[in-house]
Amino acid sequence: MLDITDTRLLSALQKDAHLTAHQLGEMLNLSPSQAGRRRQRLEAEGYITGYTARLDPLKLGLHVQGFVQVHLGTHGPEQSESFARMVHSLPEITSAWTMTGEADYLLRVYCDDLSALNRLLHQVILPHPAVARVQSQIVMDQLKRDAPLPT
Helix, strand or coil: CCCHHHHHHHHHHHHCCCCCHHHHHHHHCCCHHHHHHHHHHHHHCCCCCCCCCCCCCCCCCCCEEEEEEEEECCCCHHHHHHHHHHHHHCCCEEEEEECCCCCCEEEEEEECCHHHHHHHHHHHHCCCCCEEEEEEEECCCCCCCCCCCCC
16 A cells, blocks of 8 residues: 555655656655665555656657557457467557547557658558557647646
8 A cells, every 4th residue: 555655755756757766765764774764665565667868859859749549350369369469579669558439449640750650550560460450640749748646
């Protein structure tokens, strides 16, 4: 069970994962060793699953962000596993969800340009044997960056 100090610690780390135990202690009115132990416990219990850096896609030359809805033609375990392996193998696909509703999957993709997105769709995703059709949406502007989880 999380207490208020744990949720404040998690919130602070989502905003800045570089915070030291000393800085966390100051923010939470704890000693650095207490703050460090809390962080270690939250990591060990799986509340904190890792630390990453947020990169600017435009600076990396990734000028097209899109969402791709994938509709499978067949829905057996083998087809789903094969599709999941393909998704995991493609760095352009940064997130993937199984969905309720019309589409089976929703993929978030980043590509260099529209030609690269076209190749990804028509030479990689659509030819997959389980895929019946795809529907893509190109992001014009992102109003809100991926935000921290509410704590």
